[in-house]
Each structure stands twice: as C-alpha cells, then as structure tokens.
Amino acid sequence: MRIHAAVARVPKGPLSIETLELEDPRDDEVLVRVVATGVCHTDLVVRDGMLPTPLPVVLGHEGAGVVERVGRSVTKVKPGDPVVMTFNSCGTCPSCADHAHSYCHEFFPRNFFAARPDGTTALSREGERIHSHFFGQSSFASHALCREQNVVKVPADAPLALLGPLACGVQTGAGAVMNALEVTAGQSIAVFGAGSVGLSAVMAARVVGATTIIAVDINDARLDFAREVGATHCFNPQAGSVVDPILALTGSGLNHALDTTGRAAVIRDAMACLAPRGRCGVLGASPMGSEITLDQVHFMSGGRRLIGIVEGDANSDTFIPTLIALNRQGRFPFDRMIRAYPFSAIDEAIHDMEAGRTIKPVLMMEAAPPSA
Template sequence: MQTLAAVLHQPAGAFSLETIDIAEPQAGEIRVAVKAVGVCHTDLVIGSGALGNAFPTVLGHEGAGIVDAVGAGVTSVRPGDKVLLSFNSCGHCPRCDHDDPAYCHEFFPRNMLCTRPDGSSRLSRDGLAIADNCFGQSSFAALAIANERNVLKLPEDADLATLAPLGCGIQTGVGAVLRSLKAQAGETLLVIGGGAVGLSAVLGGVLAGCGTIVLVEPQASRRDMGQSVGATHVIDPSAAGDIVDAVRAIALTGVDMIVDTSGHMPTLARTPDMIAPMGRIGLVGVPGALDAVLPLPMIKWLTVGGTVRGIVEGDSDITGFLPELIAHHAAGRLPFDRFVTRYPFTRINEAIADTSNGTCIKPVLIFD
C-alpha cells in the first residue's frame, strides 16, 4: 500500500510530504489510519540525529486513529476500532514484568532508534528503505504500523483529535507529578518550563491537590496559560534575579517537589537549594548536551534527605494510566486542550516553527 508521510531526509531539516510504500503488518503489529498526531519536542530531538537514528526517516509518536489491519496473533483490537498510540516496550524484561513499561530494558532502541528489533523497516520509496518505528509507530503519516503493546483501544465516541497528545507529552507531565513523585494534597510543586509537558505537570499538581504550584517560564503567554490552568504563582526567570531567592520568597522552607521540563542546566544546578527537607526533584527535560551533569552538594543533600530521579513517560503504563487521564479530561479536570493548536497535517513545518518561536504551545496535526 501507499501512504502520505512527512519524511525527514537529513538531521534538523524540513519535513518533506511524500507518497511512500508501507508494508503489511507482521505478527503482533497493527496498521492504523492516523487521524491526528501531536508534535512533541522528542520528535525534534530524534530528528536532530543526536541519538544515532538513521535517515531518511518518518517520525511521530502521539498518533490516534482507526485500525486498518492487524497482523497474526493480535487480539486486543480489530479493524474499525479507534485507538490511541503511545510508547513501545518489549513485554518480557524485569521492568515490563513489574508493570513498569516506561523503564523497559529495551526502551531506547524500541522508541528512539526508528527501527524494528530485527533492523528492518516497514516503509520504503522506490525500493529504498525509510527508517520508521519511532516509538513503535512513526505516526507522521496517514498510515502507520504500531505494535500491540503500544496501542490502546478507545470508545467508539472518542474524539481522536483531542486525545492524540495524551500518548506522550500530557501523560509525561501529569504522570511525573502523580505517579513518579507521588504528590500529596497540600504539598508545594515547582515546575520549570511552561511547554506542553510543564503545563501538564501543573495540571497534575491541581489533580493532586497541591497547595502551592509555581511555574518558572520566560515567555509571558505561557506564564499566563500556566495561571489559567492552575499555577498559583509564576516566575519570569529573566526578571527574577536570583532564582533560588525568587522560589523561596514563595515557599520559605523550600518546595516539596520540582519537575524540570526545560533541561536548562544553569537553572537545574540551583534546584538542590530550592527543595524542602525530603524534597524530590524529577528530571524530564532533555539537556542540550548529552554529557550534561547535575552537581549535588553532598553534605546538604544528605542532611535534607533529598531525592533526584529521572522520569520517562511519567511512569505510565498504557492500559492503566491513559484511561485515567481520558476520564479526567471527560470530567473537566484535565483541560489540556486549552493549550493545543490544531493544524492540517500538510502544515507540519509551520506547526513546528510556531512551537519554536512561541506562537503555539502544543501542535496537533489533523488528517482530512
């Protein structure tokens, strides 16, 4: 079969809309007619080539659509079902066996390297392979092949365009607060970075009943959005002077939790001085340098009992956490669609440019 796809031919280049060939799904695979797909910062990280993936490639990992065909052995969905696509996992390592698929021992190759485990590709053009399987889906295309483990069946009345960004960014931010850092009612939360993941962390703080939610974000429009979805305080780091003093002016004894979505190392380096005793720091944002290091003042860290941990996908498990988020949204408790802007799929490059220049917070591409 053939499909329209946004192909990236070189690192950090523009996406080219092309008609390419897509194979039939193999055992355990599901072909999906994509109706909507979110654009996530991780797509741009993979698209930079910094992680070692091959080119040309088709990216995209927040797809939502309708099952077109299934491979042998697939039992969870059938053609015609609406589905949400998320991250991939192996299903048989110790972490998968303990229902922690976000920390699958094979997470990096199965999600970041844009290839099947056997090195093959589902996509090609004129007989030449195009790298795919980005997060087990490569959904910057009208047709995508996913794996049974990274597909969630949705109700027949599901709004695919609305739910698409739950597959990665939204679940990462909300889950970082609710699942990774296990926020408790009344605690103090600091979120660094007001993009889609950071604003989702703010929403997670609201769901948890945090008493104080502070957002650090340089763009005024994103600070305004943060307040509109539940931040009790906002800080402009460019005007705040010493960032530790600015945080402690709001939370005198420090904050209980920090979720960093920025990867901005100068700010991250100050976070150990922002936490309260037994405070927790969650690292979500990808730093600009792959060898970036977060220094910890050992004596102080020991005496306050601080915790710092990396967070992948908000500790989500697809069949458990995503339905919870869908229910929260349906009940009006998770209004992430307030910071979503929809674009026709053919305007993918414009959507990415608008995200980079601050015009848009979370783009979702819509197929006709």
C-alpha cells in the same frame, strides 16, 4: 500499501511530505489509519541530530487513529477500534514484567533506533530504505504500524483528533506528578518549563490537590496560561534568580520540583529550591552525554532526591483513559493547549512551537496528495 508521510532527511532541515510504501502488519503489529498526531519536542531533538536516530526517518510518536488491520496474534484491538499509539517496550524484561514499561530494558532501541528489533524497517520509497517504528509507530504519516504492546484502545465517543498528545507529552507531565513524584493534597511543587509537558504537570498538580503550584518559564504568555490552569504563583527567571523567591514563598523549600527543560543550570536551581527530603524529577530531553552538577552537601545533608522520569511512570492502558475521564469532568483541560494544523503545514507547526506561539501543535491528516 502506499501512504504519505513526512520524512526527515537532513538534520535541522524541513520535513518533506512524500509517497512511501508501507509493509503489511506482522503477527504482533497493528495498522492504524492516523487521524491526528501531536508534535513533541523529542521529535525536534531527533530531527536535529541530538540523539542517534538514523536518517531518513519518519518521526511522530503521539498518534491517534482507527485500527484498519491487525496481525494474526493480536487480541487487544480489532479493526474499527479508536486508539492512541504510545511508547514502545519489549513486554518481557524485568521492568515490563513489573508493569514499569517506561523503564523497559530495551526502551532506547525500541523507541529511538527507528527499526524493528530485527533491524528491518516497514517503510521504503522506490527501493530506498526509510526508517520506521520511531517510538513503535512513526505517526507523521497517513498510516502507521504499531505493536499490540503500545496501542491503547480509547472510548468510541472520545474526541480522537485531540487525544494524540496523551501518548507522550501530556502523559509524561501528568504522570510525573501523579505517578512518579506522587504529589499529594496540601503539598508544594514547582514546575520548571511551561511547555505542554510542564503545563500538563501544573494541571495534574491541581487535580491531586497541591496547594502551592509554581510555574517557572521565560515566556510570560505561558505563565499567564499556567495561572489559568492551576498555577498559584509564577516566576520568570529573566527577572532574576527564582531560588530565593521560591524559598521565601515556601519557607523551608518545596516538597517537589519538576524539570521539563533538560537544562543542567535549571535542574540545579530546581534542586536548590527543595526542602529537606524534597524530590526533584527530571524528564527533559537532552543531548547524549549531558551532565548535571549539584551542590553535594545540600543534596546529601537534606536527604533530597533527584529522580529520572520517563513517560510519567505510566501504565498507558489505564492512565490514558484516566486522563480522558478527568478531561471530560473539566478537571484536566489539556485540550486548551492544542492548536490544529493540516498535515501539509507540519513545518509551520514545528516553527510555531519552537517560536513559542503554539503550546501543542496537532497535525490533522487530510486527503490531499503529498508534495513529493
């Protein structure tokens, strides 16, 4: 079928909306008509050539839509079902068998290589190969092919146009707090970086009853928003190091810290703020080969832990519906971060996110024909 999609052709360049050909779904694949899709920082990291995803490619990995067709072996969803498309996994490796799909042994190739496991792609333009299946979906498009493994059915009355960010950014931040770090009532946490992932973590910390919730960011408007959704204290590192003020506030240090920036210096500060036996989660996307330097004595002598977190340790089939329910109860207002853009304004949405004017852009698909 012919679809329209935003194609990344050159590193750091604008995306071009083009007419492409999309293959029929294979036996384990699901064809989804995309209603809306979030824009994530990871899309930009890949667009800018910081990870080895081949070009030209259709990015996008926070898609929400309606199932149109399913492959012969698919039983999880049927045509007409509203769904969110999340990260991809093999479903059979030791991690997947242990319901830890975000640590799939094939996570990187299944999500970043922008092809099926057999190396084929589902997209083309007049015979030109266009890479597809980014995060098992490539949802910067009017239609996407995902797998039964990475599609999540959502309630029929849920606001589908708002749900895409649950697939990655929101799930990652909230899951880091609720699943990976297992923050509990009465504990303290500092979240470094108040983008959509960090703010989702702040909201989740309030849900679980953390009593000291600190947001750290250089954008004062983001810190103001963090206060509105759960932060009890905010620090802007442009005013000076945050380590001493956080230690002074908490006494012996934090129970938990979470870095969403991927910056080595920020991770070092986050670790320096931990109390003995405190845990720091790291989930920010960084270029391949990035390294972290820590004070070894401080790290070892206090039994502190540094934990890599992918997709919030989430079982998406259960966690995404949980977040939807919390939102309906007014306890997890992730929708307040969202600003909608028409799909044709994708580059404007990206620019606004990079400039800090928009926390979480969501692209709304429209019937207008593509520009190229």
